[in-house]
Amino acid sequence: MTDAEIDYAGVFQALPGMVALLTPDLVYADANQEFLRMSGRTRGQVVGRYLFDVFPDNPNDDAANGMRNLQASLLRVLATGERDAMALQRYDVESVERPGEWEERYWSPVNAPVLGPDGRVALLVHRVEEVTELIKARGTPGSTRARVLEAELYTRARELQEVNERLRDAHAREREVALALQEAMLPAPVDTTRHHAAVRYRPAVGSLNVCGDWYDLVDLPGGRIGVAVGDVVGHGLRAAGVMGQLRSALSAASRVAEGPAKALEVLGLYARFVDGAESATAVETAVDWATRTIAYSSAGHPPPALLHTDGTVEFLDQATDPPLGARPEHVSRPEAATAFGEGDTLVLYTDGLVERRHEDIDTGLGRLAASLVRHREADLETLADALLLDLLPPGGATDDTALVLVRL
Template sequence: MAPDGPVETPAGTPDDVVAAFEDIPAVLWAFEGPEHRVVAANRAARASMGFRPGIVGRPIREVAPELEGQQVFETLDEVWTRGEPVIGDERRLLVDRDGDGRLEEDWYSYTFVPTHHPDGSMRGMTVHIGRVTDEVLRRHKAETSAAESEKARQAAQDVVLTLQRSLLPSGLPVLPRARLAARYVVAGRELAAGGDWFDALPLPDGRLAVAVGDVVGHGAAASAAMGRLRAVGANALEAGRGVAGTLAELDRFAAREHATRAATVCVVVLDPRTGELEVAAAAHPPPFVVTTDGAVRWIPVAGGGPLGTGAAAPAPSPTTDRLGPGDVLVLYTDGLVERPGHTLDEGLAALARTAVAAGHEDVEDDATVPTAQVDRIAALTVERMGWTGGGLTDDATLLAVQRTATGPAPFALEIPPDPRGLRSLRRALDAWLDDAGVGEDDAMSLVHAVGEAATNALEHAYPQPPPDGAGVRADAELDDDGRVTVTVADSGHWRPASDDPGGRGRGLMMMRGLVERVDVATGATGTTVTLSTPLHRDVLIGSYGDEAAAGVHGANEELGAEQRGPDLLAVSGPVDTTTVDRFRVRVLEAARGGARVLTVDLDGVSVFSSAGVQAVHELRRDLPGLRLHAAAGSVAGRVLALTGLDDLLRTPERPPAPGDDPDGSSALG
């Protein structure tokens, strides 16, 4: 008699089932029990762990202890507790695959699915993981190579996020005895920016004030309220009110209007020379310290009620602590630690574990994680805390401050009176600024300004051939207030430039456009140019998943000139006294001596000195149809704007395309 319903057929012979399981190209794990004991792992899973022995039968925490602090075990615990699947895309994991103690980077997409016993009770889970490292790195490379991709993405975001960027600091001060890093991300995909804020202010007495706060609500009103509170707090700190006085001032101001009431804030003043800390807070989660030995020390803050609510006033006496050399102070907003179904203590503990792991992982050199420890803590902690609990449900801000054992040594370099020495000077100064953590824009401006000062000295201080012992010396030092002072000195006698309408004499104007202050002192023993300007490092303000800004990189050392069609020449590398003749010749060749209308694309230029400015003035005289393309934020674009040559620029959105009209207008309109 035939059965009433369908009959389940066997999955196959045990050997065939195991063979199929082994050969699946994705990583497959099966866990049992609350300790997540490994009961099955296919070949790809074992390979992801470097085929380490004793995988099956042991809890995954014992199999892969390096995953502690990377929110993997927390995700397993969440699936076990809730009995619900968890899906994630493009998550970075660091694993000791070679067994040498150093962690290698990979990116994965995963699905965690709970499994049950026949009676319905939890048995464990199966985990399906796909390696997507190649796709992620390809996308990162494409984003990095497109200089305007981040600006285009930001322009398409919600207008409130643009407001948030305008109200938060665009950079953090670069100090000799402290290194800072900050990360602000918007919750979810809707980019409804809210009221988180942070600040970092060097004080006149050499101390550093930092603050992190949170205004209730989202949208333009919360952002505007945040901006007002940040301004009041900064003014009070700079006026020497201290942490308690600053909280009292914020409390009085917040009570004036509804939008600023119930905000929370934590204010810290650090003396980087001694490590002494003063901390006060108003209803804000406590800061903590990641110590050099990988431990966490919480700073108990006797904070009062939220600002402006009439609750208990902020504590009149601040908490004192001390930051040792290499220790990292971490301030944050509650968006990082609040998770549905989890207590605040659980969130705080997870945050601390994640910060310690991020700061003390020994990562392979070719990984894309930041090199500096304080940068890794800021970037990876926020990234990883967004993995669990459905992602970030509120804006999240993290500000990290590391007290450095010693400041950067003063910069000093002497170059011979030869234009080829300019490359050595630019390369060495760029490396010094990179080591100090200076942001790309500030570093580019300073290197360019110093290069101009050295070029002027080489061209005007010495006759040709130069006398024995002639040279140009550059010295730089970073002050406690985040300001760098650079002197460029020669021992010659200044010779004025010839009367030349081609653009000579613009070097001093360019320097003053690139740095805050330029002083020139001449005398019988030579000329000294002193440049002074504040330095900052980049802050990324954006949505969850954004990558931290890249560090400073040295400029290309060779001039490149590539013909990209009959009417377009793309130039890259430095245009300075050593390469300007080649630049001029290549432009004349591409324009056929003036017979062809030519656009020169300067976006790839790393240095555009006054020699390049002079060359462009001469070329525009000889080539009436000459057009230039340079994005507003590029090296050449900034110089062209400073030197009155931006009238040669085409529409910055694109270089000319084949079919453009000879007069330079586009046939496409």
């Protein structure tokens, strides 16, 4: 039987355990029949509604913490992309037949991520097992059934804990190696021949989320400099390895190609032979002080920003093309140029700085422009730190962030 012949929706509904699907905003996307039966709810009372509107804490119990614990677990999964098994939870449920009355219930929850094509958490699998019978049976003296159930639960909990510990150790090792590889392949902050550049790199939070962002600064013939950033789809060691190959290829191509567009064309042809380079994005710029212009070309990447000394921000978005490998045939890439003045600041970055889930990219670009204007009088190093402080979430982003600033 092929995947096309399997009714996965029917399989989901027939699962013998309680399983629900949640969006990253913790709204029920679906719930199987067993979940609805055991929780005493209908589909209409669950699907499309916020989790904690459907199942709030018992307002009559000042010590109730089931909602807080569950929310913390789900947010950990969203931040790290890792499965999270919770300790046994008391989480009372309001009676459907007798509104206002709360039934004492105990649950064993496990939350797991479903990753989308971009490597980010697209859905949360929320599986719960009710163990109320076990907990209440423990209070019955000499209960054989209670002892059997308790032994089974303890064994399953220990097995799950061991699996989670092995996964965390493996993910931690992968993150450590990937970060070391990424750091070794990215160039150190440099002074170009004539002008200073500030660079920053911030890895994503969570052991699975080391990504393939890169930056590069090179001296070009004629006293020009090339500045580039790029982003490989995916996470971990594989993405870091692909990043290194693409960065090196673009760095070499930019030194000999006739402008940024030609350099990206060479990179696109090379990327066809690199497994994992599909849909990678990059932007290449060439700063020419003789003509006081910046030539640029983008392969599906967020546009560079040019902060002028008069406090205006110009986004370099007039030469944008699809990501690497998006077209089956080779097509020439566009190139544009813009003028700059002395003291202007060129800003290149990866999407972790501006993109947020469920938010239009223009909103993030607006935040970037506002932050640049707000800190335009700062020196370059201070400006770089201020941008990260203003734009990255307090707990860290779920995507890598590379940032390059050049004072012109």
